[in-house]
Amino acid sequence: MSHALTIGDFSKATHLSVRTLRHYHQIGLLEPADVDPDTGYRRYATEQIPAAQVIRRFRALDMPLDDIQAVLTAPDVRTRDQLIAAHLGRMEAGLARTQQAVTSLRDLLERRSAPAAIGHRSVPATPAAAISEDVGVADALLWYQGALGELRATLGAQRLRADGPAGGMFADELFADERGRATVFLPCRGPLRPTGRVTPTTVPAAELATIVHSGTHDDIDRAYGALATHVAEHELAVDGPLREYYLIGPGDTLDEGAWRTEIGWPVFATGTTG
Incomplete structure (x- = not known):
């Protein structure tokens, strides 16, 4: 197969570990272009690099693997964008909760709260x-x-x-x-x-x-x-x-x-x- 990479080279090209690539193959998220039936060696096409890069960035945003699969297999652009927007909305809500927790913790540590009115x-x-x-x-x-x-x-x-x-x-x-x-x-x-x-x-x-x-x-x-x-x-x-x-x-x-x-x-x- 022309323009193919071993799993090791594909790992270096995408910064996804071999273990991660094997897992993605098992769950059907990123399947190799070819698997040798005798040795089980996986080979990836260079055209798969962008998809791997997209997956890596979604994982950096803590998107669940099932959601990434849904994005990659979305039937149209609108559906894909809605799925991405929903995840970004959940992230923004999480960031707001984190900021609120940080502010509350600073107040506790610095004892800035006003005396309680009972x-x-x-x-x-x-x-x-x-x-x-x-x-x-x-x-x-x-x-x-x-x-x-x-x-x-x-x-x-x-x-x-x-x-x-x-x-x-x-x-x-x-x-x-x-x-x-x-x-x-x-x-x-x-x-x-x-x-x-x-x-x-x-x-x-x-x-x-x-x-x-x-x-x-x-x-x-x-x-x-x-x-x-x-x-x-x-x-x-x-x-x-x-x-x-x-x-x-x-x-x-x-x-x-x-x-x-x-x-x-x-x-x-x-x-x-x-």
């Missing part, structure tokens, strides 16, 4: 629509988003109005064991008919020490830490699930910096504040 709130028993399930920590955020969407859709379908911000209650096991009971609720008044996962409930009354977290939940642990410190030093904690109230969230604005989540830690009301 509040107290007496919450009465509240009728609500709720979804309650055992969930894992890794799935909690997606589960919460889906549950909240279902609650709002159910209230809309039954012509009921929300009577306050949505909230959540989380069992200790969810934090300690990475799996436990989670409840998302939406206060409402009126005869709610159970539909799908949505059931009527009464959110129990509670005395809460509170703190408001601004922004996404990526670094909400800092607010939890500040509230826990205050409760340990100044309050008498009582048994009961921790609470979150979503004062401003994705359903209100796409500006993540404007999101506000109130965290509530159950405490014994003594009539004084710490």
Whole structure:
């Protein structure tokens, strides 16, 4: 075969290791132009060098091999470009999360955060629509988003109005064991008919020490830490699930910096504040 390269020479030409080339052959991502049936030696055509270079660059961008295969076999340019754009979008989102984590870590190391503003709130028993399930920590955020969407859709379908911000209650096991009971609720008044996962409930009354977290939940642990410190030093904690109230969230604005989540830690009301 003319203009052919051994796997070793092709490796040098493309900066892909022999081991990597063999793997790409096995999964059908980059098959040699010819394989000797007796020796199994692979030979590559020089025309395959550009494809190998494209694969190498996609891997440098952490694109999964299945996605690279889909790009290389796309039926048309539009489909190919959509696949590439989708991956670049995921990369940009990842970079944004990394930058946010770096900023948060610098703030922690340099102790630049302002003192936490702790509040107290007496919450009465509240009728609500709720979804309650055992969930894992890794799935909690997606589960919460889906549950909240279902609650709002159910209230809309039954012509009921929300009577306050949505909230959540989380069992200790969810934090300690990475799996436990989670409840998302939406206060409402009126005869709610159970539909799908949505059931009527009464959110129990509670005395809460509170703190408001601004922004996404990526670094909400800092607010939890500040509230826990205050409760340990100044309050008498009582048994009961921790609470979150979503004062401003994705359903209100796409500006993540404007999101506000109130965290509530159950405490014994003594009539004084710490």
